[in-house]
Amino acid sequence: MTERVFPVQPKTRRIILLNVVLRVIAVAVAVYIALDGGGGIWWLLAAMMAVLAAFSLMSLTQRKYVAKVDDGGVTVALTTGKEMHAPWSTIEGHTIDPARRIGAILQEAETGGGRVRVLPVSVRAMGAAEAEELIALMKERLPKLEYRVPSARPGKKSGKK
Numbered sequence: 001m002t003e004r005v006f007p008v009q010p011k012t013r014r015i016i017l018l019n020v021v022l023r024v025i026a027v028a029v030a031v032y033i034a035l036d037g038g039g040g041i042w043w044l045l046a047a048m049m050a051v052l053a054a055f056s057l058m059s060l061t062q063r064k065y066v067a068k069v070d071d072g073g074v075t076v077a078l079t080t081g082k083e084m085h086a087p088w089s090t091i092e093g094h095t096i097d098p099a100r101r102i103g104a105i106l107q108e109a110e111t112g113g114g115r116v117r118v119l120p121v122s123v124r125a126m127g128a129a130e131a132e133e134l135i136a137l138m139k140e141r142l143p144k145l146e147y148r149v150p151s152a153r154p155g156k157k158s159g160k161k
Contacts (some may be wrong), residue, residue, distance in 0.1 A: 003070040021052035066126040093148040098128035
């Protein structure tokens, strides 16, 4: 199997860049109002918008791709740039739905006890067609792979008793 990388779509990158620009403008307006005697709440708003702009900028610069499929398994890149890898032998299922914004690859946890490790996959960032292709590639390698929702305690009902 050759390596297949699912990049962040250019449209998504443009939206993130627009978010950064709008948040920087909001910071400038809030600082101007605060300096003009608007009060401390405007400084708080400016700080919050600056943090959001920084996180959006970090997402724009740090994230190389959404997911990568190769002979070793599936690697998912988070918005912070951190990569999470799931070897083929540990993948139990997925919650990826091309019609929704986000899904996950469910991996058998190293600690055991029936727990799963969740690797989030941003369907919105990669596109619906690419999400379908990712599912097809995973099912090609793991024919019994199915869509399922993880539970906290397998075999037990969750919720009220």
